[in-house]
Amino acid sequence: MDVIELESFVNNPPHGFSVESRAGCRVVKWDQESSCVFIDEIQSGKGKVVFCNSPGREVTVRTLGEYTDLRRQLTSKTIYILVSACHETKVDEKKKGDVQAFGYYVVAINGNHPMIRWEMERGLDMTISSVAGESYTVDVDVSDALQGWVGESYQILVDAGKIKPIWRDTHFTIKYRSDALFDFPYWFGFSKRQFKVTYHGR
Incomplete structure (x- = not known):
């Protein structure tokens, strides 16, 4: 696993990535x-950043074959998502949870790591078995893995001061669209699932 500030990622792209202006x-x-890159177009402090051929934070599959291919990719490649580092102010507290983003970070998770692959397969299996034959939406959340990697005491330097970030946008979403005509569980929001990926050490 790795966590890289967005501008550092763009200015010095890791192996397998290149950047054009x-x-x-x-x-x-x-x-x-x-x-596997699940990153939407983002407007950073230094301009727009577009990840070419990325489906964004949401990926839709419509057949078992498409799902099987996506599952294979998730469990054999490095997964990249963009998270927001946020800071909750007293004004935000009064608004009950609204927070201000002050930075963006790319999180890279090795889907081929035995423990990550096991968690991914288990989470997807639980989702499929619970909504077989129906449409469903599942959020794959990496918040626990991210927090485990940076540690509880992690702080970011902002305007000459250090801030403990609140991480937001820590997931990507898989949407399966069945051809069922009477997909009542999906229509009424009962086919929404989530599972978390955890951190297993450096």
Whole structure:
């Protein structure tokens, strides 16, 4: 697992990534044979960043074959998502949970790691078995893994002061769309699932 500040990622892309500057934005290209990227277009402090060929934070599958292919990718490649580092102010507290984002970080998780692969397969199996034959939505949440990696005492330097971040947008979503005509559980929101990926040490 790795956590890289977005600007550092763009300025010094890791192996398998390259960056091109185009008309006011930076386009990130990546090796689809070794990576799964679930990152939406983002407006950073230094301009727009676009991850070419990324489905964004949500990926939709419509057949068992598409699901099987996505499952294989998730359990054999490195998964990249973009998370927000936020800070809760007293004003935010009064708004009950609204927080201000002050930075963006790319989280990379090795889906081929035995424990990560096991957690991913177990989470997907539980989802499939509970909504077989129906449409469903499942959030794959990496908040526990992220917090475990950075540690409880982790702080970020912001405006000459250190802030303990509150992590937001720590998931990507898989949407399965069945052809069932009377998919009542999905219509009424009963086919929403979530599972968490945890951290297993450096």
